[in-house]
Amino acid sequence: MQDSAKVGEKRILVTGAAGFLGSHLCERLINEGHKVVGIDNFFTGKKRNVAHLLSHPCFELREHDIVKPFTDETGFDEIYNLACPASPIHYQYDPVQTTKTCVHGAINMLDLARTSGARILQASTSEVYGDPEIHPQPEHYRGNVSSIGPRACYDEGKRCAESLFFDYHREYGLPIKVVRIFNTYGPRMDPLDGRVVSNFIVKALVGDDITIYGDGSQTRSFCFVDDLIDGFIRMMATGDDQTGPVNLGNPEEFTMLELADLVTKAIGSRSKTAFLPLPKDDPTRRRPDITLAKAMLGWSPMMPLRLGLAETIAYFASLLADERGTTSASDADVARLSGRRVDTEVQRHKPGFAASKSASSSEPSRATLVSRYAKPQMTG
Numbered sequence: 001m002q003d004s005a006k007v008g009e010k011r012i013l014v015t016g017a018a019g020f021l022g023s024h025l026c027e028r029l030i031n032e033g034h035k036v037v038g039i040d041n042f043f044t045g046k047k048r049n050v051a052h053l054l055s056h057p058c059f060e061l062r063e064h065d066i067v068k069p070f071t072d073e074t075g076f077d078e079i080y081n082l083a084c085p086a087s088p089i090h091y092q093y094d095p096v097q098t099t100k101t102c103v104h105g106a107i108n109m110l111d112l113a114r115t116s117g118a119r120i121l122q123a124s125t126s127e128v129y130g131d132p133e134i135h136p137q138p139e140h141y142r143g144n145v146s147s148i149g150p151r152a153c154y155d156e157g158k159r160c161a162e163s164l165f166f167d168y169h170r171e172y173g174l175p176i177k178v179v180r181i182f183n184t185y186g187p188r189m190d191p192l193d194g195r196v197v198s199n200f201i202v203k204a205l206v207g208d209d210i211t212i213y214g215d216g217s218q219t220r221s222f223c224f225v226d227d228l229i230d231g232f233i234r235m236m237a238t239g240d241d242q243t244g245p246v247n248l249g250n251p252e253e254f255t256m257l258e259l260a261d262l263v264t265k266a267i268g269s270r271s272k273t274a275f276l277p278l279p280k281d282d283p284t285r286r287r288p289d290i291t292l293a294k295a296m297l298g299w300s301p302m303m304p305l306r307l308g309l310a311e312t313i314a315y316f317a318s319l320l321a322d323e324r325g326t327t328s329a330s331d332a333d334v335a336r337l338s339g340r341r342v343d344t345e346v347q348r349h350k351p352g353f354a355a356s357k358s359a360s361s362s363e364p365s366r367a368t369l370v371s372r373y374a375k376p377q378m379t380g
């Protein structure tokens, strides 16, 4: 497929296409005139994220689990490997499947890249740094990761995937690109996956208390999705000698109190802040060093948090209103949003889950929602 790459239009494979980042990437690639094949097993992805692309002649969506080999007779010019649940509640739900997705999935996509003559980009994560001892984290920092804890399926899975990418590069000369993504937010995030931005916005929209862990002085940095996708595209366009890994994220830090204040003011919400003890494993700071991305890609995030939040709030508000068919939202809408995804999509990948859920109700109880809300806000 190298020849078509030279003339502009490319045939590109995106794994995890129905997810938060994957759907934005497909949209961007199609808008640039490429033909995109998206694959997804719909574990956390939703067809609604790509509904607007389904009738586009340059887009094709196929249901496939990357743990199994993927065959395609035409081949691809580029592969973006994004498939993997990204939030702790999702990747810890079936940790063995998470490890398989990271490791077997990487091998399958790397083999496909070899047979296609494609370049391949891996969506890695800041979690490869684990609980970092240095701030901000540069790419040469080797991390502080537990191989036996509940997060290891994701952290170590992603680290192993990076190793595989570099082994295929050294052993077979495969052109690889590895980006390490820090906290990203924007429209099409899952409303109830325990991430701080979606968590604060949904609570503020329904008027519930916003839960802050500790005194709210811990900081996080947030990259708007369009900025991140721009980083992907720039990275893929670099020469074959540029493998990364390269950090992509927004180095500007905000305290949790500042974020809660920005969200409630933007919404005009009556929500108050409630404080709970800081969980033991909650890092007090997480911030990327993007010196390399600036030098190598000429990239840095452009979207101010206030504007990115406004777009994200508008998305969640319309999602809640759609659920109810009105323009106002309530806790029941949030329950439906959460319940629908868990019952129709997650259960397919966890035998036994459906039975235990249906024994009670098709919607999660208020207590379930509250406990989900009370999950520590974590990065992806």
Ligand SMILES: NC(=O)c1ccc[n+]([C@@H]2O[C@H](COP(=O)([O-])OP(=O)(O)OC[C@H]3O[C@@H](n4cnc5c(N)ncnc54)[C@H](O)[C@@H]3O)[C@@H](O)[C@H]2O)c1
Binding pocket: 015, 016, 017, 018, 019, 020, 021, 022, 039, 040, 041, 042, 043, 044, 045, 046, 064, 065, 066, 067, 081, 082, 083, 084, 085, 086, 087, 101, 105, 123, 124, 125, 126, 180, 181, 182, 183, 184, 185, 379, 380
């Ligand atoms: N969003 C972030 O802040 C963030 C941060 C760091 C890294 N990442 C990485 O970026 C990628 C995308 O993250 P996201 O936020 O869009 O998450 P997401 O959960 O919204 O999307 C992941 C997609 O992959 C699909 N998927 C999962 N396992 C699969 C499998 N075995 N086969 C096929 N499809 C599968 C899911 O159904 C979903 O559509 C992930 O690899 C994640 O690790 C994201």
